[in-house]
Amino acid sequence: MPTFPREFQTVIVPYAHLFCRRVFAHVQLLLLGAILAPGKRTITSVLRIVGLGQQPAWHKYHRVLSRGKWSARAASRLLLGQLVAAFLPTGPLVFGLDETLERRWGPRIAARGIYRDAVRSSDSHLVKCSGLRWLSVCLLTPLPWAARVWALPVLTVPAPSAGWARAQGRRHKKVTDWARQAVLQLARWLPGRQLTYLGDSGYAVLTLLAATRAHATWLTRLRLDAALYETAPARVAGQRGRTRVKGARLPSLAQVAAAASTAWQALTLPVDARGQARTVELATGTALWYSAGTLVPIRWVLVRPAGEADGPFSALLSTDLTLEAAAIVTTYAQRWALEVTFAQVRAHLGVETQRQWSALAIARTTPVLLGLFSLVTLLANRLHARGLLRAQACAWYQKQAPTFSDALATVRRYLWAETLFDNSPKDTVLLKIPRHQLHIWQEALAWAA
Known part of the structure; x- marks a missing residue:
């Protein structure tokens, strides 16, 4: 399980009382993956992006939406x-x-x-x-x-x-x-x-x-x-009939x-x-x-x-x-x-790409993804206070102010930098990557739709 960064927890913890302790751990992981995942926002794509592609009990994450007892x-x-x-x-x-x-x-x-x-x-x-x-x-x-x-x-x-x-x-x-x-x-x-x-x-x-x-x-x-x-x-004195x-x-x-x-x-x-x-x-x-x-x-x-x-x-x-x-x-x-x-929720947060069949999961997923737009904005606002929010810039295009794609990219960079995953086996071989190459990969993934 990952270690969730402080800013992410500050925004998400107020929702903890809506869920039992075990389900809320799954909720945090699903929200984290939904922010980081490019492309489709299916449960499987979310699990892959957080390193749980080989999770044998993957079905319990589906049940958060299809069977969980919580109020949207x-x-x-x-x-x-x-x-x-x-x-x-x-x-x-x-x-x-x-x-x-x-x-x-x-x-x-x-x-x-x-x-x-x-x-x-x-x-x-x-x-x-x-x-x-x-x-x-x-x-x-x-x-x-x-x-x-x-x-x-x-x-x-x-x-x-x-x-x-x-x-x-x-x-x-x-x-x-x-x-x-x-x-x-x-x-x-x-x-x-x-x-x-x-x-x-x-x-x-x-x-x-x-x-x-x-x-x-x-x-x-x-x-x-x-x-x-x-x-x-105005009604006059002696007037007959309804007003x-x-x-x-x-x-x-x-x-x-x-x-x-x-x-x-x-x-x-x-x-x-x-x-x-x-x-x-x-x-x-x-x-x-x-x-x-x-x-x-x-x-x-x-x-x-x-x-x-x-x-x-x-x-x-x-x-x-x-x-x-x-x-x-x-x-x-x-x-x-x-x-x-x-x-923007279609382009960046995967609305219309989810594939639930359960009636309860269908009724919950789209409102959650729309609400995720607001949660990302709250996270970006907190990162702006720390001087971390910036607009995408290149030689041929200079943005005057950040847009939602910039806010999402900033949140993703912060989560990748602060989130620690402990899913690797003990005998994992570590490879050194040049910092410049790592920066290029981070930029490509941060703005991926």
């Missing part, structure tokens, strides 16, 4: 507490919600469904794919050593299809139902904190906004043909965008990940969004490229009417960090 939700709560304490101990918190598709095939994967592949589809071309759909809640936070906001996964839940629910004899829960439960769960975990959630147009659902707006603020996209109304007039809940119907946002009388204001968005700044024009107002008996007060914001009076137009909403239009747009622009995180 409790682990999510601990992870959230670590991230908040490290990066945002005070002030408001911003979260992003989005679905990601794990492409999987095979008849033994019970929750598998056919979904639209958002990454490969376009407006003119629809691609469907077999796989598992996950709803992930990510903490959006700036890092002291990064040039942009990062999306750190804290809670990931499966959102299976209606066909799977029928086959299991269960009531189907929509993605918005899972989102409502996630928002209410985080509100219980973070009492007294101001919470804001960013979502795409799929979360602009009146029932979801109405059920959660007492606990959090929502920023989402809004349909240009949404039914908006004025505030209901009105809404006033007169307002023009649609598409009509507002096309009207010559609409007042627009310019806004320069912050520099994005490509080092580009963009100027847009905004128009805003407040209204009541009403449909089928559900009513939510919102502030709407129309957005168009600067200098393009004919559009294209997009619309955003905020359930906090006091937010200014510029704050709504700049905050919502952080949502792109979720797409970056989803791409």
Whole structure:
């Protein structure tokens, strides 16, 4: 068994009470191997990278995921507490919600469904794919050593299809139902904190906004043909009938965008990940969004490229009417960090390469790998405090700030340098390797995807 380094133990030890002592030793080894292993994140590849390729009792490591009695939700709560304490101990918190598709095939994967592949589809071309759909809640936070906001996964839940629910004899829960439960769960975990959630147009659902707006603020996209109304007039003395809940119907946002009388204001968005700044024009107002008996007060914001009076137009909403239009747009622009995180966990942490068949192992592995993204970030932040974090540099490319690949490479170099494996037999022959050659091998393995 290896000797785990101090920084690794500091981050992992808070999870010890979720497992029995023997299982937690296996958990630490699996997490260590999942960080170090390139390519597939199967149990066997993890065991090989930590020197246990000849382990006769390899099946006990599979049982950590398929049979172990531990709570992934409790682990999510601990992870959230670590991230908040490290990066945002005070002030408001911003979260992003989005679905990601794990492409999987095979008849033994019970929750598998056919979904639209958002990454490969376009407006003119629809691609469907077999796989598992996950709803992930990510903490959006700036890092002291990064040039942009990062999306750190804290809670990931499966959102299976209606066909799977029928086959299991269960009531189907929509993605918005899972989102409502996630928002209410985080509100219980973070009492007294101001919470804001960013979502795409799929979360602009009146029932979801109405059920959660007492606990959090929502920023989402809004349909240009949404039914908006004025505030209901005050009830007068002697008035008969029910009290009105809404006033007169307002023009649609598409009509507002096309009207010559609409007042627009310019806004320069912050520099994005490509080092580009963009100027847009905004128009805003407040209204009541009403449909089928559900009513939510919102502030709407129309957005168009600067200098393009004919559009294209997009619309955003905020359930906090006091937010200014510029704050709504700049905050919502952080949502792109979720797409970056989803791409990086596939490229660097092996999401979609796992091969479990057990339903419980399938339900645990992908959330663990997404959570590993946040754990690596926590480790890299601790190594940054020690002056060990650096961006990859060469003669033809100089990074301005570390990215996740640099953070992962730094963590790997630290673990290789500090972790001692005692699996070698006593008669092992030691070979001397030139330091320069060892450095080349370490660099190649540290950035291996």
